[in-house]
Amino acid sequence: xxxxxxxxxxxxxxxxxxxxxxxxxxxxxxxxxxxxxxxxxxxxxxxxxxxxxxxxxxxxxxxxxxxxxxxxxxxxxxxxxxxxxxxxxxxxxxxxxxxxxxxxxxxxxxxxxxxxxxxxxxxxxxxxxxxxxxxxxxxxxxxxxxxxxxxxxxxxxxxxxxxxxxxxxxxxxxxxxxxxxxxxxxxxxxxxxxx
Numbered sequence: 001x002x003x004x005x006x007x008x009x010x011x012x013x014x015x016x017x018x019x020x021x022x023x024x025x026x027x028x029x030x031x032x033x034x035x036x037x038x039x040x041x042x043x044x045x046x047x048x049x050x051x052x053x054x055x056x057x058x059x060x061x062x063x064x065x066x067x068x069x070x071x072x073x074x075x076x077x078x079x080x081x082x083x084x085x086x087x088x089x090x091x092x093x094x095x096x097x098x099x100x101x102x103x104x105x106x107x108x109x110x111x112x113x114x115x116x117x118x119x120x121x122x123x124x125x126x127x128x129x130x131x132x133x134x135x136x137x138x139x140x141x142x143x144x145x146x147x148x149x150x151x152x153x154x155x156x157x158x159x160x161x162x163x164x165x166x167x168x169x170x171x172x173x174x175x176x177x178x179x180x181x182x183x184x185x186x187x188x189x190x191x192x193x194x195x
Contacts, residue, residue, distance in 0.1 A: 021107060049084025057088070059106035061168045066090070066109060068172050069102065076178070077185050101189045108148075111164040113184050114155065120162060122152045128176045134165060 007018045028109065044051040054063050070082050073092055081096065083094035089101040089112075103110035126133045126149070134149035148170040155161045162184070 016113065017118075029080060033060055036130070045087045046085055047087070050082075052087075053090055053104045057104040057106070060092075060103065060107055065166065065168070065170075065172065066102065069109065072172060072178070073181070075101070076182070094185070094188055099185065104129065108165050108167045111162075111166065113162045113164075113188070114159050115152075115162055115184060115187060117156070117158050117160050119187070120152050120160060122150065125152070125162070125180070126150050129164070129180060130171065130174065130176065131164070160191075 004160055005020045007020070044056070054066060056173045070090075073079060077092075077094075079092040079094060080096075081090070083091040083093065089103045091098045092100040092102075096192075099113070103112070122133055123182065129148075129150060131148040131150050132146065134146065134151040146165070147165045148164075150162065150164045153161050153163065166172070
């Protein structure tokens with residue numbers, strides 16, 4: 001037996017559904033197999049966040065990408081993480097602050113990094129990473145079909161947030177991406193409250 005979980009999006013008057021197949025635990029009225037107490041399993045990302053993200057939120061391609069990204073980050077940077085215990089993202093911390101969060105999804109990973117306001121030119125970064133600039137004005141159907149992309153948004157007077165949406169077409173081990181991560185890490189470590 002399979003069930004579908006649907007995420008809904010609205011764009012103007014149009015409603016979009018994004019289905020995800022869920023395979024439920026077996027339940028029998030004669031045994032406790034498959035049943036959980038109200039507090040047990042209510043937040044599976046807290047119980048086993050790694051399993052939650054890799055097996056429930058990621059698709060086969062994004063699972064492999066997440067494992068490769070995790071390896072790249074832990075091999076190159078001094079971080080507290082991965083911290084798997086959040087429902088929609090995995091965090092990598094520097095000095096008790098999230099340096100990088102990775103939102104896991106079936107078809108893409110969404111990386112979010114904070115940088116100084118105005119420090120990044122969106123077009124130059126897109127060119128450097130070999131991705132498109134994410135067009136927020138496109139329809140949702142078009143956005144879901146986009147390849148890897150990036151956009152920079154203002155978070156506050158002092159900081160911008162880089163949002164990098166990576167799909168199967170993204171080269172995680174490229175020199176451009178590794179150099180970008182290194183620069184972002186070094187800048188963040190310098191500006192952290194205790195750094």
